[in-house]
Amino acid sequence: MNTVNLTMAIVLGGLYATGFYLLLQRSLMRVLLGIVILGHGANLLLQLAGGSQAGRPPMLGDAPIERMADPLPQAMALTAIVITFALTTFLLALAYRAWQLLGHDEVQDDVEDRRIRRLEAELAEADEETERELDSEATR
Amino acid sequence: MSELVAVPVLLPLAAAGLSMAFGRFADVQRLLGLLVLGVIVVDAAVLLYFADVHGPLVLHLGGWAAPVGIALVADRLAALLLLISVIVMFAVLLYSIGQRITDYGRGTASTTFHPIYLVLCSGVSLAYLTGDLFNLFVAFEIMLASSYVLINRRTTASRVRAGMTYTIVSLSSSVLFLTMIGLVYAATGTVNLADLALEMGQLPPAPVRALALLMVIVFGVKSAMVPLHFWLPDSYPNAPAPITAILAALLTKVGIYAMIRTQILVFEREPSWPLMLTLAMATMIVGALGALAQNDLNRMLSFLLVSHIGFMLFGLGVYDIAGLTGVILYIVHHITVQATLFLVSGLITRYTGTVALSRMGGLAKISPLVAVLFAVPALSLAGVPPFSGFVAKLALLRSGIGVGTVWGYVATGVVVLTSLLTLYAVARVWSRAFWGQVRDPEGDPDPTDELVVGTGDTSPGMVRATGVLVLSTVLVAALAGPLAEVSRRAATDLITGEAYRTAVLGGDSGG
Amino acid sequence: MTDSRASDGQGEAAEGAWFHSDAPAERWLLSGYSRDPRERTILLELVARVVFPTVIVFSVYLLFAGHYRSGGGFSGGLVAGQAFVLRYLAGGRLDDSSTVSMRPPVLIGIGLTTAVLTGLVPVLFGGVVLESASFTFAVPLLGKIKVVSSLFLDIGVYLLILGVVLDLLRTLGSGIEADIAAPGGGPR
Incomplete structure (x- = not known):
C-alpha cells in the first residue's frame, strides 16, 4: 500500500x-x-x-x-x-x-421537486382556508 | 482468433471517423452504420460461441502481458451481453433511420448522429470487454460523452435543463470513479481486474470494505440505483424516442454489468449480501411507486426502468450461482424489452401528439398494430407467462427463496410486490391510452425541435424496427432453455473466477 | 453576415483618404480574415503572422519526437491548434476565402480512422492489435532515420486534435460571434 x-x-x-x-x-x-x-x-x-x-x-x-x-x-x-x-x-x-x-x-429544480412544491403550496392554501373558516366561525 | 475481441471496439471507432468524413452523404452514413453494426452482431455471436466452448478469449493489446498491459477479455458473460446489446443497437438504428427519412426526407444528412452512435457502440463494447478498471473508466467516458451529445443535440429551452442535470450528475460520478481508481491503485498497485482479485486478498479488511463501497456508489450512480437514481427519470424522457431507447436499454445495464463484474471478481464474499439486498428493495419499491405517480408516459417508463434495476441488484444481493443466473437472464430480457417500450412510446406519440396519459385514448382502434407492439413487451416487463420476463423473474424468485434468511424472504416478497405494481402500471397505460374514446392527435407543441409528434402517421421503417425488437423479446422467451444454460455457466464462471484469472494472467494469449 | 461586415469595412476605408495614410503594409497582415478594421490590432496580427509557421513547425517536431521524448500526436495537435487559436484571436473568424478549406469534421474523421486503422494493420502481418514495429532507413544526406509504426497513430491523433480545436473555434468562437452580431443576438 x-x-x-x-x-x-x-x-x-x-x-x-x-x-x-x-x-x-x-x-x-x-x-x-x-x-x-x-x-x-x-x-x-x-x-x-x-x-x-x-x-x-x-x-x-x-x-x-x-x-x-x-x-x-x-x-x-x-x-x-x-x-x-x-x-x-x-x-x-x-x-x-x-x-x-x-x-x-x-x-x-428537478421536475419532481417542482411538483412537490406545487402540491405543498396547494395544501398550504387549503389549510389556510380551513383555518380562516374556523376563525370566522369562532368569532361568530 | 483472439483478434476478434478487438473488432467490436475498434471497428465502430474507425467507421465513426469515416462516417464523420462523409458527413454530407446521408446514404453512405446510414449504410456504413448498419453494415458495421451487422458485422459486430456476427462477431459477438462468434465470440459467444468460442467463449462458451473454449473458455474466455483474451487479447493483450500491443502484445504487452496482462497486469501491466491492457487486456480485452471476452468470457461468456461479456460476449452474451455484447451480442444482445448490439442487436438492440442495430434495431434502434433502423428505427431512427426510418424516422429521419419520414420526417426530413431521404436526402438530408445528419452530420453528427451516425458518428456519435458508432462511438457509443464502441464505448459499450469496450465496457463489456475490458479487463481492467481504468479502461472501464475510459469506456464509460466514451459512452457518456456520446450520450451527452445525443441528449443535448439540438436542445430546446424546455430540454436544456434535463440535459444539464444529466451531464452534471454523470460528470460528478466520473470524478468519483477516477478517485476510486486512484485509491485502488494506491492500495494494490494494479488496475487489472484479474490481478486485483489476488491483491485484494492481501489487504486488511477495512480498506477493502471501503473500496468495495466506493465501487458500489460509483456504479450505483451509473446504473440508477436508489438513492442515486434522481437524474434518470429527469433526463432520459426528454430526448427523441430512439435515443431514449438506446440509452435506457444500454447505459444502466452497463452500469449493472460493471457492478457485477467488479464486486464478484475482485471481492471475496459469502453468499447473500444484506446491503445489496436492502438497496435492491429500495430501488424496486421507489421506482414502482414513482411510476404509479406519473402521468407522462416516458417518465413512467423511466421510473419502471429504475424499479427493474432493483431486480438485477436483487440477484447480485443473493450472490450465488442461482442469483447471478437470474441477473444475467434478467439483463438480457430487460435490454430488449426496455428499448422496445421506448420505441413504442415514440410510435404512440406520433398518433397522440402528447406524452400525457390523461390526454390519450382509443389507440387500440386507431392502430391495432401499435397496440400489439406495446402489449407484448409490456406484459413481458410485468413478468406474465409465457413472455421473457417470466422466465427471468422465475429464476430470480427461486434464487431468492434459496437464500433461506428472513431478509432473503422479505426481499423475495418485494420482488413479487414490485412485479404486481409493474403490471398495474402498464395496465394503467393500456386502459388510458389504448382503450376509451378515440382522440384526434394534438398538434406538435414545438415544431422546430427534433421531436416530431402528433403527425398521425408512422413510417414502415419505424414499425418494422420495433417489430424486430418485439420479435427478439419473443425469441428470448422461446430460447429460454439454452439461454438459461449459458447464463448458468456464465454465473458459475463469475463465482469461481478461476477461468477468467488463468485466461488473463496465465501468459497464454488465448485462441 | 460575413459579407456585409467585410464590405462595410471596405466602404469605410475607401471613404476617408486620411485612413490610408497610416494603413499598414498589407503583406504583414493576415489574409482571409474578416475582422472589422476598427477592431484590428496591428501588433497582434503581425506577431500572429510571424509566429504561426514557427508554431506549426514546432508542433510537427513534437509529433515526430513523440515516441522516445516528450511530445506526441496529442500535444503536437494541441500546439498546432494553438497556432490557429492565435490566428483567430488576431484576425477574427475565418471566412470562406481563408486558406483552410477543409471542414473540421472531415479532418476529425480522417484522423480518427487513420489512428484506429494503424492499430489494426499489424494483424495483417501476423502481429497483435496495436503492436508497433520500428524501421530504420538510410536516407542520403540525412543519415539514418528511424520510423516507428506507431507514428501513424500519432499522425491520426494529431489530425483529430487539430480538427477538434478548429471545430471549437468554428462553433464556440466564430459561431458565438456570429450569434451576437446577428440581429437580436445574445440571449433570448
Missing part, C-alpha cells in the same frame, strides 16, 4: 472540498469550475498513487530505475486529463447554449 505525505493530503482535501462546494452551486459556470477543480484533484490523487517517487519523469535513462516514477499512474492521469479537457469544452458549450436559450445558465 502506498501512503501520501501530509502536505499532499491537505492539498487533495482542499481541491476536493472546493470542487464539491462549487459543484453544489446554481450557476453552470461555477459547476463547470467545480468539475475542473475536482478533475485536478482526482488527477493529483492518481499521480500520488504511484508512490514516493511520484512526480519524477518516468523516462528510461533520466534516472536509475529504482528512482523512476511509476509510469502507469502518469499514463492514466494523462488519459484522464484528455477526457476532462474534452468534457470541459462540452460543458462550456452547454452553458453557452443554456444562456442563449434561457437568458441565464442556472441549473433549475
Whole structure:
C-alpha cells in the first residue's frame, strides 16, 4: 500500500472540498469550475498513487530505475486529463447554449421537486382556508 | 482468433471517423452504420460461441502481458451481453433511420448522429470487454460523452435543463470513479481486474470494505440505483424516442454489468449480501411507486426502468450461482424489452401528439398494430407467462427463496410486490391510452425541435424496427432453455473466477 | 453576415483618404480574415503572422519526437491548434476565402480512422492489435532515420486534435460571434 505525505493530503482535501462546494452551486459556470477543480484533484490523487517517487519523469535513462516514477499512474492521469479537457469544452458549450436559450445558465429544480412544491403550496392554501373558516366561525 | 475481441471496439471507432468524413452523404452514413453494426452482431455471436466452448478469449493489446498491459477479455458473460446489446443497437438504428427519412426526407444528412452512435457502440463494447478498471473508466467516458451529445443535440429551452442535470450528475460520478481508481491503485498497485482479485486478498479488511463501497456508489450512480437514481427519470424522457431507447436499454445495464463484474471478481464474499439486498428493495419499491405517480408516459417508463434495476441488484444481493443466473437472464430480457417500450412510446406519440396519459385514448382502434407492439413487451416487463420476463423473474424468485434468511424472504416478497405494481402500471397505460374514446392527435407543441409528434402517421421503417425488437423479446422467451444454460455457466464462471484469472494472467494469449 | 461586415469595412476605408495614410503594409497582415478594421490590432496580427509557421513547425517536431521524448500526436495537435487559436484571436473568424478549406469534421474523421486503422494493420502481418514495429532507413544526406509504426497513430491523433480545436473555434468562437452580431443576438 502506498501512503501520501501530509502536505499532499491537505492539498487533495482542499481541491476536493472546493470542487464539491462549487459543484453544489446554481450557476453552470461555477459547476463547470467545480468539475475542473475536482478533475485536478482526482488527477493529483492518481499521480500520488504511484508512490514516493511520484512526480519524477518516468523516462528510461533520466534516472536509475529504482528512482523512476511509476509510469502507469502518469499514463492514466494523462488519459484522464484528455477526457476532462474534452468534457470541459462540452460543458462550456452547454452553458453557452443554456444562456442563449434561457437568458441565464442556472441549473433549475428537478421536475419532481417542482411538483412537490406545487402540491405543498396547494395544501398550504387549503389549510389556510380551513383555518380562516374556523376563525370566522369562532368569532361568530 | 483472439483478434476478434478487438473488432467490436475498434471497428465502430474507425467507421465513426469515416462516417464523420462523409458527413454530407446521408446514404453512405446510414449504410456504413448498419453494415458495421451487422458485422459486430456476427462477431459477438462468434465470440459467444468460442467463449462458451473454449473458455474466455483474451487479447493483450500491443502484445504487452496482462497486469501491466491492457487486456480485452471476452468470457461468456461479456460476449452474451455484447451480442444482445448490439442487436438492440442495430434495431434502434433502423428505427431512427426510418424516422429521419419520414420526417426530413431521404436526402438530408445528419452530420453528427451516425458518428456519435458508432462511438457509443464502441464505448459499450469496450465496457463489456475490458479487463481492467481504468479502461472501464475510459469506456464509460466514451459512452457518456456520446450520450451527452445525443441528449443535448439540438436542445430546446424546455430540454436544456434535463440535459444539464444529466451531464452534471454523470460528470460528478466520473470524478468519483477516477478517485476510486486512484485509491485502488494506491492500495494494490494494479488496475487489472484479474490481478486485483489476488491483491485484494492481501489487504486488511477495512480498506477493502471501503473500496468495495466506493465501487458500489460509483456504479450505483451509473446504473440508477436508489438513492442515486434522481437524474434518470429527469433526463432520459426528454430526448427523441430512439435515443431514449438506446440509452435506457444500454447505459444502466452497463452500469449493472460493471457492478457485477467488479464486486464478484475482485471481492471475496459469502453468499447473500444484506446491503445489496436492502438497496435492491429500495430501488424496486421507489421506482414502482414513482411510476404509479406519473402521468407522462416516458417518465413512467423511466421510473419502471429504475424499479427493474432493483431486480438485477436483487440477484447480485443473493450472490450465488442461482442469483447471478437470474441477473444475467434478467439483463438480457430487460435490454430488449426496455428499448422496445421506448420505441413504442415514440410510435404512440406520433398518433397522440402528447406524452400525457390523461390526454390519450382509443389507440387500440386507431392502430391495432401499435397496440400489439406495446402489449407484448409490456406484459413481458410485468413478468406474465409465457413472455421473457417470466422466465427471468422465475429464476430470480427461486434464487431468492434459496437464500433461506428472513431478509432473503422479505426481499423475495418485494420482488413479487414490485412485479404486481409493474403490471398495474402498464395496465394503467393500456386502459388510458389504448382503450376509451378515440382522440384526434394534438398538434406538435414545438415544431422546430427534433421531436416530431402528433403527425398521425408512422413510417414502415419505424414499425418494422420495433417489430424486430418485439420479435427478439419473443425469441428470448422461446430460447429460454439454452439461454438459461449459458447464463448458468456464465454465473458459475463469475463465482469461481478461476477461468477468467488463468485466461488473463496465465501468459497464454488465448485462441 | 460575413459579407456585409467585410464590405462595410471596405466602404469605410475607401471613404476617408486620411485612413490610408497610416494603413499598414498589407503583406504583414493576415489574409482571409474578416475582422472589422476598427477592431484590428496591428501588433497582434503581425506577431500572429510571424509566429504561426514557427508554431506549426514546432508542433510537427513534437509529433515526430513523440515516441522516445516528450511530445506526441496529442500535444503536437494541441500546439498546432494553438497556432490557429492565435490566428483567430488576431484576425477574427475565418471566412470562406481563408486558406483552410477543409471542414473540421472531415479532418476529425480522417484522423480518427487513420489512428484506429494503424492499430489494426499489424494483424495483417501476423502481429497483435496495436503492436508497433520500428524501421530504420538510410536516407542520403540525412543519415539514418528511424520510423516507428506507431507514428501513424500519432499522425491520426494529431489530425483529430487539430480538427477538434478548429471545430471549437468554428462553433464556440466564430459561431458565438456570429450569434451576437446577428440581429437580436445574445440571449433570448
